[in-house]
Amino acid sequence: MSPQPLLTVDGLTHRFAGARDGRPAVGDASLALYPAEVVAIVGESGSGKSTLLNCIAGRIAPGHGDIRYRDADDRWLDVRTLSERERRTLSRTEWGFVEQNAVDGLRMGVSAGANIGERLMGQGQRHYGRLREQAYDWMNRVELDTDRIDDLPHGFSGGMRQRLQIARNLVTQPRLVLMDEPTSGLDVSVQARLLDLIRTLVSRMHLSALIVTHDLGVARLLAHRTLVMREGRIVEQGLTDRVLDDPQHAYTQLLVSSVVMP
């Protein structure tokens, strides 16, 4: 018997206002994400990966389709019909969202410790000492120097900001993490360490993650399964190694053969 999925997307279609007929940003996308599974969505710029992710996160109200999430109490929630308040509660408890740009996902005006503590306080934690301990713990886990707990993220490098953003999201032990290009814009050595970190955390915490990336290397390292999107449609999906080693769709073949090997 196969386990129940955590998240299902069925026939999701979204067309931005003013788009030409027949060219939706996301067309008829369906996927399922299982507990403790990491799924990558790959594709070129403009292929609709981020739109798909934003629809799932509830940031865009999609035109058609079904998004269902099974919460910690084993109830199936229809994400599209959740009230604003329920969606907010979900997004600060069971879900995490790692932005491509750490500036969008962090509070730049407050210290690293406060950034990590915000979600905990949002869940009602009101003990300064314990918040502080957890902030130290998480800075260690994401390999940030704990001496900088009271520094503003403004003084942090791109890689450090991204680590802080990950700590801020994972501190409440979410069940589902959505990541939008978490490693782009960083240089390769920083990228490698960050990927390593994400992989360790995801496997230790048994997180389910949906990672949008244009970098096939990220998919190879992190994802159990990979979906390939092109012009808003999912053209191929399967186990990551199968998709990357034995691509079936012509576009996937093109994508795989376009990777530059040093």
Added chain:
Amino acid sequence: MNARQDNGCAGPAEGYNFAYLDERTKRMIRRALLKAVAIPGHQVPFGSREMPLAYGWGTGGIQVTAAIIGADDTLKVIDQGSDDTTNAVNIRQFFARTTGIATTTRTRDATVIQTRHRIPETPLADYQILVYQVPQPEPLYKLEARRAETLKLHAAEDYALMNVKLYEDIAHWNHVETTYDYPVRVDGRYVMSPSPIPSFDNPKMHRMPALQLFGAGREKRLYAIPPYTDVVSLDFEDHPFRVESQGHACTLCGSRESYLDEVIDERGVRIWTCSDSDWCDDRRSVAGTTT
């Protein structure tokens, strides 16, 4: 100081409606106030009018006072606790001239007290209404400048941001640095800005027998705390809210339990005196040391 003051005019000034505002406007404000009382701590928008004084001088408070004041009321106006500062004197005169009602400086004699930056030291009773002048009604404003977003945060009861601010204070200064306009939670629901009163006054709002009304003229918002409502200052379990001791006594009346201002007297000497002038006068007349 004399208990009741002669306003220098027999009745309301000619050509003006009672309390300056027209009746329809007063009714509109009263409707908004009813809603505000029904949802303690919730900011209710209202059609704030141009008043004959500049924003920042208490246009919100004046409109609330104008809407609720009646011919039998006795009005007291204080600014920073004092009855004789420019703002207080002018607002008191304004109402004396536009209503012809009695005014007072004695807290106990007043039925309506309009205030800026203080709550009187004398405990208020259930026959009294305290009207606050509010510059910025949104407690989340400094942390989240988007009004549309703060509305959602209030609706979702998502007040993590407020604690982020307190966390930052403790991380940097080892204690909460906010000493005025210290955010409170009203009736276990809405986080509210108490207007720029010192945090010293925060405990007085808790279960106060008097009705508390707040008016922000420029921001066009009203809110209220009904009598006997729980008002709790935000804090952490291991850093509870507390009022800092001032470490001085009033030079004039010797009070150690009132809020003190540091002033320089006519001889150039630095002294500490009660900011609530009525309280100070009272204590001195009881002690028989009135100068």
